[in-house]
Amino acid sequence: MSEVLLDHEPMIRLVISATVFALLASAEALFPRRPQKIGRLVRWPSNLGIVTLNTVLIRILLPTAAVGMAATAEACGWGLFNAIALPGWLALPLAVVTLDLAIYLQHIVFHAVPALWRLHRMHHADLEFDVTTGLRFHPVEIALSMGIKFLVIAALGPSALAVLIFEVLLNAMSMFNHGNVRLPAAMDRVLRWIVVTPDMHRVHHSVHPEETNSNFGFNLP
Numbered sequence: 354m355s356e357v358l359l360d361h362e363p364m365i366r367l368v369i370s371a372t373v374f375a376l377l378a379s380a381e382a383l384f385p386r387r388p389q390k391i392g393r394l395v396r397w398p399s400n401l402g403i404v405t406l407n408t409v410l411i412r413i414l415l416p417t418a419a420v421g422m423a424a425t426a427e428a429c430g431w432g433l434f435n436a437i438a439l440p441g442w443l444a445l446p447l448a449v450v451t452l453d454l455a456i457y458l459q460h461i462v463f464h465a466v467p468a469l470w471r472l473h474r475m476h477h478a479d480l481e482f483d484v485t486t487g488l489r490f491h492p493v494e495i496a497l498s499m500g501i502k503f504l505v506i507a508a509l510g511p512s513a514l515a516v517l518i519f520e521v522l523l524n525a526m527s528m529f530n531h532g533n534v535r536l537p538a539a540m541d542r543v544l545r546w547i548v549v550t551p552d553m554h555r556v557h558h559s560v561h562p563e564e565t566n567s568n569f570g571f572n573l574p
Contacts, residue, residue, distance in 0.1 A: 400485035453522075
């Protein structure tokens with residue numbers, strides 16, 4: 354299983370990410386949450402250029418990515434999940450939730466430490482708020498984040514499948530909760546009990562520090 358996922362991981366992620374992006378970009382055009390003063394033609398080339406640069410750099414520096422690290426940990430018997438025998442139906446969601454918690458804590462640290470905030474504020478410096486904002490991160494922050502994921506994966510020992518699911522969810526949810534999409538109020542009230550919605554996360558992009566330093570979640574509220 355790990356070898357199959359490792360071989361196909363880049364294509365799986367690309368297809369899912371492109372599909373989610375296309376759906377959200379279409380929804381933004383049809384049902385915008387608010388009109389944008391700075392159009393897509395001005396912002397999107399730079400935001401999507403950053404995404405392309407980050408993807409190429411990570412594939413060059415860390416070609417196996419997080420799924421490869423999970424396969425290595427599994428083969429070597431590293432981590433908590435390889436030391437404790439848990440049924441797959443429990444180990445998989447537990448690993449995904451634990452990885453989400455790790456990224457949540459990482460997000461807090463990147464706001465709290467001045468040197469890291471200088472990197473992360475590139476994400477907050479976008480003058481509009483839409484699907485591409487969820488992909489706009491400094492290359493050094495992306496590299497540091499991947500290094501942190503490697504350490505967490507080595508310590509936890511989640512399956513390659515769990516890591517792939519987490520990576521796909523993190524990317525998709527980052528695009529979703531930055532989407533300039535108008536959700537029906539009733540739907541938003543229900544969804545925010547389960548996932549972070551755009552109206553929940555938009556507060557995190559406020560110009561007021563007390564609001565910016567809140568709502569750190571990407572996947573789970």
